[in-house]
Amino acid sequence: MKKLTSALLISGLASTAAIADKWHMPTPYGDGNLPTQIAYGFAEEIKEKTNGDLDITVHSGGSLVKHTEIPRAVKTGQVQAGEIFLGILGNEHPVYKHDNIPFLATTFEDAKKLWEAAKPSVDKQLNKSGMKLLYAVAWPAQSLYTKRPVTQLSDLEGAKMRAYSPSTSRLADLMGTTPTTIQVPDIPQAFSTGIIQAMITSPSTGVDSQAWDYVTNYTEVSAWIPKNIVVVNKRAFRRLDKETQQAVLDAAKHAEEMGWAKVAERAANDRAKLIENGMNVQAPSETLVKELQAIGDTMITEWKAEDPKEVGAILDRYNP
Incomplete structure (x- = not known):
């Protein structure tokens, strides 16, 4: 009805x-x-x-x-x-x-x-x-929200990671986490009930969903925009x-x-609001950056293979 x-x-x-x-x-x-x-x-x-x-x-x-x-x-x-x-x-x-x-x-x-x-x-x-x-x-650039500090991907192994697109699901897989599709309005409840334990999203989404109520760490990996x-x-x-x-x-x-x-x-x-509300905002470790960059390289290769002509044209125009 x-x-x-x-x-x-x-x-x-x-x-x-x-x-x-x-x-x-x-x-x-x-x-x-x-x-x-x-x-x-x-x-x-x-x-x-x-x-x-x-x-x-x-x-x-x-x-x-x-x-x-x-x-x-x-x-x-x-x-x-x-x-x-x-x-x-x-x-x-x-x-x-x-x-x-x-x-x-x-x-x-x-x-x-x-x-x-x-x-x-x-x-x-x-x-x-x-x-x-x-x-x-x-x-804004997408960064990592977690309950505990993360200095390497093994710190996240087995965690349930919020996904909101096919690419973020694939990213979660490559990070050794379990992708779980959660839309923005459902983020607080998903964290509080254990449906997810981590997410990569913008500081704006963190402020909008009052991330400080359910996580304490924001690692600025700035993975994509x-x-x-x-x-x-x-x-x-x-x-x-x-x-x-x-x-x-x-x-x-x-x-x-x-x-x-x-x-x-x-x-x-919005980054300042995260800090004002008690979140631990930190730069990523060199190890974490290298691990995520390697995943990025893998995803670029996979992406281009999906449609070499169209994707290749985008990459050629982006990197002439």
């Missing part, structure tokens, strides 16, 4: 939007996260620039559609737009895995270069599935007049610029 009610609700939203140019945009993260704040600004700019002719309602925190279901909802036109963590599409095509590969890009400068290298391939695959790429917002992307249903976009389409594209451009400009500041602020 609950599923039927949800389906009817989404169907009703979509049909109403087609008449009134009122779009609905589900996002997976709460209002305190930078990508969600950027999404609100994106919607507000479009409403202002179109004098209300296109009004986008942002539904944050998975309140309308669960994270893993957002891509399908956009593809089928149940909602007109949506925000997703890019890596969750990894099983659909390997180009979506580019920013979940450890140590391929560990600084914001390199992450931006990698995104420019990957964007044509990502855009092409989204287009094939009925979606259009609007913009991307980077997360992932992104959220905002996509739109191609048919819904095409139904807009040219002037409104341009307003959406302009707002998307501004949103992406804002995201890259603010992510480093947000990363520093």
